[in-house]
Amino acid sequence: NAGxxxxxxxxxxxxxxxxxxxxxxxxxxxxxxxxxxxxxxxLRLIHYSVGAGITDQGEVPNGYNVxxxxxxxxxxxxxxxxxxxTSVYFCASSDRGGPTPYEQYFGPGTRLTVx
Amino acid sequence: SQQGEEDxxxxxIQEGENATMNCSYKTSINNLQWYRQNSGRGLVHLILIRSNxxxxxxxxxxxxxxxxxxxxxxLITASRxxxxxxxxxxxxxxxxxxxxxxxxxxxxxxxx
Numbered sequence: 001n002a003g004x005x006x007x008x009x010x011x012x013x014x015x016x017x018x019x020x021x022x023x024x025x026x027x028x029x030x031x032x033x034x035x036x037x038x039x040x041x042x043l044r045l046i047h048y049s050v051g052a053g054i055t056d057q058g059e060v061p062n063g064y065n066v067x068x069x070x071x072x073x074x075x076x077x078x079x080x081x082x083x084x085x086t087s088v089y090f091c092a093s094s095d096r097g098g099p100t101p102y103e104q105y106f107g108p109g110t111r112l113t114v115x
Numbered sequence: 116s117q118q119g120e121e122d123x124x125x126x127x128i129q130e131g132e133n134a135t136m137n138c139s140y141k142t143s144i145n146n147l148q149w150y151r152q153n154s155g156r157g158l159v160h161l162i163l164i165r166s167n168x169x170x171x172x173x174x175x176x177x178x179x180x181x182x183x184x185x186x187x188x189x190l191i192t193a194s195r196x197x198x199x200x201x202x203x204x205x206x207x208x209x210x211x212x213x214x215x216x217x218x219x220x221x222x223x224x225x226x227x
Contacts, residue, residue: 004157031212042203043158043217050212058214090157094213102146102213104205106157 001026006091006107013081013114021076021110023091031094032074033058033104034066036087043090049074081114088112119147119204119218127224134191136221138204139184145213147180148205149189152220158203161189196227 007022025032030051035043045058047066055066063085065077074093078085088111092104122137138147146165150158164171164180164187171178177190191198201220207213 033215035217040219042219045214045216048212048214056212092158096213100160102207102215103148103160103163104150104158104215106159108157109155 003027004091004093004105004107006089006110008110009108010111011113013078013112015081015083015114017081019078019081021078021089021091021112023074023076023107024072025074025091025093025105026072027093027095027105028071029093029095029105030071031096032068033092033094034064034074034076035090035092036060036085037090037109038087046076046089078112083114086112086114119206119216121202121204121218121221123221124219125222125224127226128194130194130196130225130227132194134194134198134223134225136189136202136223138187138189138218140187140204140206141185142206142208144182144206144208146207147178147187148207148215149176149178149187150203150205150217152201152203154200161202191223194223194225196225199223199225 004025033048034046049055049068091107094104119140148163149161152158175192180187203220205215
């Protein structure tokens with residue numbers, strides 16, 4: 001299993017540009033989440049999904065959109081990039097059942113810089 | 116807002132010593148998890164302790180949970196240079212999807 005994969009690893013955007021961060025998991029997990037990590041702030045939840053077609057907002061959703069058309073994929077869209085969105089973005093998947101309930105599996109992260 | 120707060124923020128020890136990190140939280144939880152993050156990498160799950168458990172072991176890791184004090188501790192025994200990383204506690208509340216709230220982390224340096 002590849003686990004959770006994220007692309008790209010690095011991205012530089014200009015203010016106002018849009019882009020999509022890709023996330024995929026091959027563990028058939030119900031739940032998927034997007035976090036951002038800023039220095040000294042820990043991880044903050046942006047959006048999450050409890051299954052295909054079902055998404056909801058987390059702690060810091062403004063400026064981001066998500067959709068989940070399949071169990072495997074959970075892309076994060078930046079609508080109009082702002083310097084405040086410079087951060088490291090992590091995607092994670094988890095399940096409430098199975099051998100490791102609630103354990104989150106993280107992708108390697110995408111380091112985004114907005115100039 | 117952050118639910119979990121780790122203490123200390125940074126810790127430097129010699130290889131072979133034990134490392135203890137603490138986590139305090141504010142509201143009732145279903146479980147508490149500890150994660151490790153090596154520099155620039157994704158988080159890796161270490162251990163989960165449920166609210167009805169008081170202590171749990173996994174290899175060189177020992178986690179305690181005191182729900183009356185809303186606190187947890189992570190003990191790493193006989194530390195190694197490879198344990199150098201940031202450690203985060205994450206609290207989960209009950210519900211179908213468990214919104215996990217991460218603390219700001221303890222940065223551990225193990226000196227060979």
